[in-house]
Amino acid sequence: MKAIVCHEFGAPEAVTSVQHLPDPPAPGPLEVLVEVSHASVSHATGLLIEGRYQKHPPLPFVPGTEGVGTVLQCGAGVSHVKPGDPVAFICDWGSYGSRVLVHGATVYPIPRGLDPLQALALPISYGTAYTALHWRAQIQEGDTLLVLGAGSGVGAAAVELARQIPGVQVIACASSAAKRNDALRRGAHHAVEPAHLIEQVKQATGGKGADLVFDPVGGDLLLAALRATAQYGKIISIGFASGTIPQLPMNMVLVKNLTVYGYFYGQYLGWTPANERVRYQAPMQAMMAELFALAARKAIEPHISQVFPMEQLCPALQALHGREVLGKIAIRIEGDPA
Secondary structure, eight states, rough: EEEEEEOOOOOOHHEEEEEEOOOOOOOTTTEEEEEEEEEEHHHHHHHHTTSSSSSOOSSSSOOOSSSEEEEEETTTTSSSOOOTTTTEEEEESSSTSSEEEEEEEEEEOOTTSSSSHHHIIIIIIIIHHHHIIIISSOOOOTEEEEEEETBHHHHHHHHHHEEEEEEEEEEESSHHHHHHHHHHTTTSEEEEGGGGGGHHHHHHTTTTTTEEEEESOOHHHHHHHHHHHEEEEEEEEEETTTTOOOOOHHHHHHHTTHHHHHHHOGGTTTTTOOOOOOTHHHHHHHHHHHHHHHHHTSOOHHHHEEEEGGGGGGHHHHHTTTTTTOOOEEEEEOOOOO
């Protein structure tokens, strides 16, 4: 098979190359062998290659945690997919190879009529946004939601999914006019600039502030968002795309009676030492089926904005880090010639 291989931890341009590797073995009882067509590129991808992520794969390894493709073989204990089925999947690593073994708990059948490239944008970005908003922060009808980083894959997902909840008002914060316009197109009621976040959120809410802040950015932007949060408001932190982990002024948390949630989607995917993917398989499969149904009827618009060949992983990461990308980007996975 053909794969992008990381030889050691470090800068992606120095430690990755496209190679030919032996095919994976036959799947175990709970595993699925997938022929991969496309895989997503994320900030976590770069961190994994650099050795700065929560988990350190054994070297050498094939990066990539999310992909779409076709089932080749299933283990005896897998019944929800079969050979020939189009699927989306989440794995610990390995999606940048033309074949990958994945635990069946995180393999999701793509319904007929849904473009696999649309499906690719769903498991991590939309899955993170859905579970963070509903399972962790318990967003309510009538809430005002402030989405930071609304031009990112997970930010755009939060905007679209919040718009499915009756009475929720969505304020999108994004760094460029193009991203703010895209957020409005996706259903945000207001779009604000990071430099003027506090005054613009207060103006949009009649001085009250946001009931819930969805934060994949961190850094100084979250500190500004704290000042734009309503009394008894909630903040859910899901990542630090800014590269800076903020130090929260707890006096402000105290006097405004705020609730701050930390949220790690990886708990449901088996990315913690407890490896709870089987425990959460049923709710995750149900949630993914709901997301696929929303996409199939065009209630949400998952979108891959750019697709790069395997040899251009580094330019793909650079495009992502340059913050000019709308939504998500992907790598086209090429198999060995027959």
